[in-house]
Amino acid sequence: MLTALYRLIFSIALLLPIAANASEADYFITSPPTQQATLLQGWAAQPEASRLPLLEALQQGRLPDDERKLRLNNRLRGLVDNALASHRLLSSKTDVRLAAARQLQKTAQPAQVAFLDRRFATEPDETVHAALALALANLQLVDSDPAVRLAAVRLLGETGDPLARTRLETLLDPGVETDAGVRTAAETSLAQVKRKLMLGELLGQAFSGMSLGSILLLAALGLAITFGLLGVINMAHGEMLMLGAYATYVVQIMFQRLAPDALALYPLVALPVAFFVTASVGMLLERTVIRHLYGRPLETLLATWGISLILIQAVRLCFGAQNVEVANPAWLSGGIQVLPNLVLPYNRIVIIGFALFVVVLTWLLLNKTRLGLNVRAVTQNRNMAACCGVPTGRVDMLAFGLGSGIAGLGGVALSQIGNVGPDLGQSYIIDSFLVVVLGGVGQLAGSVSAAFGLGIANKILEPQIGAVLGKILILALIILFIQKRPQGLFALKGRVID
Amino acid sequence: MRGVPLPAARPEFMLEPAFDPNRDAGSSRDAIGLGQRVIGKGLDVRHGTLLTLEDISVSFDGFKALNALNLYIGVGELRCIIGPNGAGKTTLMDVITGKTRPTEGKAWFGETLNLTQMSEVQIAQAGIGRKFQKPTVFEALSVFENLELAQKTDKSVWACLCARLSGEQKDRIDEVLETIRLVSSTHRQAGLLSHGQKQFLEIGMLLMQDPQLLLLDEPVAGMTDAETEFTAELFKSLAGKHSLMVVEHDMGFVGSIADHVTVLHQGSVLAEGSLEQVQGDDRVIEVYLGR
């Protein structure tokens, strides 16, 4: 009853001053704050397209066509936001309407129910429709009439929005919702919403698993080459990732200083730069240290760990121990909204594609080129290859450079999604070794499936039992798995020569 | 030949093998009832057959390394296995010692022990010793210690923690050291021995193990003629007390020791019989010996 009365009063109050926008603005500015609030509430309930410039100006704290600052208190600012959202719902652009509907989910007032109801009935876009349903239901859920609440609960059941789930979950509590009928309906609706959300969640988990997998793959691919093909355990491999990421940082700085207009293109330039930097570092290490340790894997492990300590500390001294900032260019930020609860960020999509691209490239390099042939020959029988005139020393160096370079490319990718700091590599090295162990030594196909398998398993376990326990469980699973297949997923069977 | 531990007076085995070389290939299972007389401790060899392999197949990703192979080795027999490269000789040894599991087929040691269900260690403890193609000894240990480790005794963790060599065991080691002519190198590190000496050390380790069946993969590779000759004598003296299965390429060596030869080709038995018989077989000549 009370709301109805209010509505009536507002309508009458509104009818009076409507003459022109300018007069509305004048009227607003001359009114005392309490009346300003009433005005805004009225506008929110009955939006008109012509009022949009005024509200937009108000939101920025000024009047239209006027540079003077306008002081509004917090409450008024909230009301302005709400009224503006209400007006923007009239926009012809879908994304503007969607943002407005989202805003209204949080701020809508009971007085706006009628207006929202009308928009809800006519809204053509499905997403906006769902968002409006939620905004509307949010209002109706606090209605004193159980029938209205019941309708709202049913409405919520038809949306697939994560917010609807949280809203419905609170209704299950008898302390919040007194009517038993509404509670039962809430339960049914909740089940409905959960079903709808399930798809998005599953896809989301699969996607973030793919994303993690692609990163693991980029990290592990180089390792699969150095470890699998050359039998070298490179503990400094993680630091190659780190160097790649820092190379990206440096390229970004250069662009900012020298060519700010082309800044958006810096990741593309960073790719070759990172590859060459890390490949040269890798080749240098191979020439100076690792070459002397072939056939002594445990010693190689220790020596390369030493190298990694030196690299980390060197980077710390050059760039500082703090993380450096590598920003996504515009074309890598944002994402595609696929479902209400599923947004696929562009940077991750690009990285998945990039990882697969690198795999294909590596495969081609190893299987279709002279270098690849040499590498495989040296892998299988070093002495024989040397006898056939394969320059084994050079091949080792190039293969090691290739492995490191791929890690550098991985570093560029990592810089786009995570923090870049001196310890970056350390957090990936163990995971990527597990990928290599699980995938089987020297098997590209094994590495690919192990990387994605581990990535997806990680992300599926994470919400159930937490990230840490998930990691531990996965480690246990790998150990158990190796019981069955000691050579990894894709092992060549054969007579092992002792 | 001084010092070679001759089998306790059973000259009939030396002169007449416990096996009739004239029987058809693969039919030696119930060869002769001599098994009872040389019965190994605890191992049931009632029918005189120490090792029975039937229809053994091993395939590696579609490639058949062994194909429905049948092989019977009698008690106290000295059997030579020959065959071209890739015939499956080493895979055969792997199957017997449990290193490779056959895809199908039966493998019995004596009458009661199913080799396909035993681990490598169990098989070794049951009495099958193996010498690798490449001599494998414990390089960081001395010759004496190598032999000590190989000695037939309780090989559990606990036993090794409190093990002490008895006088008897020491005598046995000295005896074998003499047999393999390494007395002067007793305390040398095994890694410093020559190739031929390592071969002998490994044979010596087999002797210390005192197995009923010895599998020897190319035992005379890298040996001088004199060493080869000595090895031949040694093997002949071992036969009878032990069964031996020797894989060898050196036909001269095979001729000097073998009473019974099996020819493997593409994973199955091509021919079996005395050396002359085998050498006369047309198929063998075609695939292996050459005309």
Add this chain to the structure above:
Amino acid sequence: MNQPLIVTAAQKAGPKTSLAVGGIVLLMLLALPLLSLLPADSSLQVSAYTLTLVGKILCYAIVALALDLVWGYAGLLSLGHGLFFALGGYAMGMYLMREAAGDGLPAFMTFLSWSELPWYWAGTQHFLWALCLVVLAPGLLALVFGFFAFRSRIKGVYFSIMTQALTFAGMLLFFRNETGFGGNNGFTNFRSILGFSITAQGTRAVLFLLTVLLLVASLYLGWRLARSKFGRVLTALRDAENRLMFCGYDPRGFKLFVWVLSAVLCGLAGALYVPQVGIINPSEMSPTNSIEAAVWVALGGRGTLIGPLLGAGLVNGMKSWFTVAFPEYWLFFLGALFIVVTLYLPKGIFGLMKKGGEQ
């Protein structure tokens, strides 16, 4: 891995000299705690800082010895010994926390507003049970992990990586507040042990003596093992595992025994480390710590008994000097040490000394 196994260090490097040197070092170590009890104005007085530092290094030396048993003798390079060390330390720390808290909850639990102790804290107020845990926690973990790892014949670098992953997982687990071990901060602010104040000089001296005792006992144990047939089987296992299996030995049992023994020694060292240093936190489990222990052993000379002790002493001595004098360059130095030792000192300092002695 063809270098000869130096069965007993003393025997080959001239028994008299090395026994004499060893005796002097032992006497000095025994004298140190007594000197610390002297009044502060005495010129011979050893400060609590020095005593703690040396005690800490001795604990590390025990870890090095334990690691050497598995790496030097059995050829299993563990990069996860820090986990066993920390588990022993945490077990002791549980007792110390209970002792400090009296009848109440340990401080960090009150801070997390927990109302009761988790089940695995039961009984930790009893010193004897805590001692059992010091042995059981690392021992059982090593047993289970080793059982599966050795069953599937994981060896070489695979084993190293698995152990590193294990300690990494352990670190992540202990970093969580919910695990109930004080999360990030671990255990600290101990007050007393068996009623004696933990900061009292007498307590420190006794703890130090116990550490020396444990070190000597582990040394003796290692010496007995290395001389026994068991030790020879381990060496054989390291060099030719297949040959050993065809000799009729089951490598799993041998590996498992020495692996668990090594883990328990680490746990005991950790248990002595915590009351002396006064803190235990998850960073003890970080892979970096464990791999550092490998360089102590490599520097000193693996496959020997004295080498690891030497290595642990040298590296940690240098570490405490460097981190005061040139903190930025310590990692450079440590990294270079890793490289130099593997490239030029395959037998470690001890091997070098022995070679020098022979020439």
